[in-house]
Amino acid sequence: GAGVSQSPSNKVTEKGKDVELRCDPISGHTALYWYRQSLGQGLEFLIYFQGNSAPDKSGLPSDRFSAERTGGSVSTLTIQRTQQEDSAVYLCASSLAQGANYGYTFGSGTRLTVV
Amino acid sequence: GENVEQHPSTLSVQEGDSAVIKCTYSDSASNYFPWYKQELGKGPQLIIDIRSNVGEKKDQRIAVTLNKTAKHFSLHITETQPEDSAVYFCAAGGGTASKLTFGTGTRLQVTL
Numbered sequence: 001g002a003g004v005s006q007s008p009s010n011k012v013t014e015k016g017k018d019v020e021l022r023c024d025p026i027s028g029h030t031a032l033y034w035y036r037q038s039l040g041q042g043l044e045f046l047i048y049f050q051g052n053s054a055p056d057k058s059g060l061p062s063d064r065f066s067a068e069r070t071g072g073s074v075s076t077l078t079i080q081r082t083q084q085e086d087s088a089v090y091l092c093a094s095s096l097a098q099g100a101n102y103g104y105t106f107g108s109g110t111r112l113t114v115v
Numbered sequence: 116g117e118n119v120e121q122h123p124s125t126l127s128v129q130e131g132d133s134a135v136i137k138c139t140y141s142d143s144a145s146n147y148f149p150w151y152k153q154e155l156g157k158g159p160q161l162i163i164d165i166r167s168n169v170g171e172k173k174d175q176r177i178a179v180t181l182n183k184t185a186k187h188f189s190l191h192i193t194e195t196q197p198e199d200s201a202v203y204f205c206a207a208g209g210g211t212a213s214k215l216t217f218g219t220g221t222r223l224q225v226t227l
Contacts, residue, residue, distance in 0.1 A: 004158075033214060042219040043159070043204065056213060091158050100208030100215050103149045106158030 121218025
């Protein structure tokens, strides 16, 4: 597609439920990143996928968070047993090769609200 | 690892004035410095970037300067307009880094 697509755009879930957030990167972009942005805050790195390499999971805040990237394209971020502190905007970005050299293209994000 | 500091956190200017946002970084190996603009309800969008082999880059009303010796870079917006109101993020990366390191953001408000 023309840009990075994220779905859903908004998600309200009850505390304790699991949620899945989807990211469809730009075709041909081998690098994919997930970030979290709490209200009025900066960008918190969560996880990074690069081609067939093992993902960099160093930013995941707890073992309730996991992500996968199938076929080097679409990625899903899963949050199990959601807590109120998980409420935030989850941003996905993709890049040609290593984004640290080429910059990112971000999606519009998924706004997650845990009630 | 890399550490990026960004100032100021908020900036209010009158329409037509200039705005300057400054960032410092810690890793001398960083060689790529992009700037992102985030409007309300949207993801950050790349507006300009600079690599370490140049000291300044301009694109219409926006310019970025880089001082590698001092490890700082700045975003300059001239003739500001209300549509420039947004949150701006600087970032540093490049070399062997796998990801960009972002500053904490500057909320720019352009008043009439």
